[in-house]
Amino acid sequence: MNHELQETINRWKAYLQKIEQRFDQSLQQAEEVCKDLLVESKYDYYEVMKTWMAIKSQIYDISKSVTQTWEEKVYPQLRLHTNFDVPKELHESNFTYFLITKLDHFERNLEADLSQTFYNQAIQSANQQFFCTQCHSPLAIQSNVFRAHYVTCNYCQATNTFTPDTKYAQIGGNIIDNIVAKKCEPLYLQMQNSLNVIQSQRPPVVEQLWEKYKTDYFTYYETFFTERMKLNNDAKDRFGADMQRKKTEYEQYENLHKKSY
Numbered sequence: 187m188n189h190e191l192q193e194t195i196n197r198w199k200a201y202l203q204k205i206e207q208r209f210d211q212s213l214q215q216a217e218e219v220c221k222d223l224l225v226e227s228k229y230d231y232y233e234v235m236k237t238w239m240a241i242k243s244q245i246y247d248i249s250k251s252v253t254q255t256w257e258e259k260v261y262p263q264l265r266l267h268t269n270f271d272v273p274k275e276l277h278e279s280n281f282t283y284f285l286i287t288k289l290d291h292f293e294r295n296l297e298a299d300l301s302q303t304f305y306n307q308a309i310q311s312a313n314q315q316f317f318c319t320q321c322h323s324p325l326a327i328q329s330n331v332f333r334a335h336y337v338t339c340n341y342c343q344a345t346n347t348f349t350p351d352t353k354y355a356q357i358g359g360n361i362i363d364n365i366v367a368k369k370c371e372p373l374y375l376q377m378q379n380s381l382n383v384i385q386s387q388r389p390p391v392v393e394q395l396w397e398k399y400k401t402d403y404f405t406y407y408e409t410f411f412t413e414r415m416k417l418n419n420d421a422k423d424r425f426g427a428d429m430q431r432k433k434t435e436y437e438q439y440e441n442l443h444k445k446s447y
């Protein structure tokens with residue numbers, strides 16, 4: 187390999203290394219900012235998410251700058267060496283895919299951590315404000331129900347109604363979903379991986395690969411919905427409908443794909 191070409195490749199690799207460092211630092215800062223803001227905003231989850239979206243778009247720009255540098259500077263230089271085949275590992279798309287995957291993993295974990303903190307806080311604060319209307323004993327809320335429900339006092343047997351505030355009701359929505367998503371991440375990645383394999387194939391894709399993706403797909407969603415039921419009692423009633431929806435989505439995807447060949 188000639189010296190000039192080797193220099194270009196070395197410079198590009200050094201540049202990518204610097205970019206990755208900057209990227210990691212940005213993620214670390216984002217985590218600190220978001221976690222601090224959750225407490226400072228008195229657990230306003232949506233406020234934190236708005237901030238995270240703004241930071242995320244800045245981080246995303248780092249990956250766009252890699253593509254730009256490649257297209258404007260690096261690739262034209264490499265093309266000057268006509269007998270050199272640019273290997274896949276050197277291509278910017280290889281690197282930006284790595285960054286985006288990292289960002290995706292980071293986001294899933296950040297949302298799960300913020301959600302867990304929010305969850306603990308909302309449950310604790312609701313419990314601290316809930317007393318028997320008859321004897322004023324402290325009462326414990328049923329921890330997997332996020333709508334109004336009855337609680338019987340252990341001391342005087344009086345029936346009390348717990349009415350959730352906005353934050354408490356929010357747990358039953360995306361807060362629990364985020365916690366469960368982190369728990370099921372290995373299965374999610376396995377499903378994505380099988381999908382990537384299908385998408386990287388030249389059609390028609392062999393049936394075994396579809397079978398593999400289908401198995402991973404249903405394993406992931408069934409586990410996700412089952413884990414969700416453990417934290418949210420009302421999710422039990424939705425299990426059948428949720429699985430049916432995912433089945434329909436899967437069939438639509440497979441049909442659409444197979445129609446094209």
Ligand SMILES: [Zn+2]
Pocket residue numbers: 318319320321322323339340341342343344
């Ligand atoms: Zn009582």
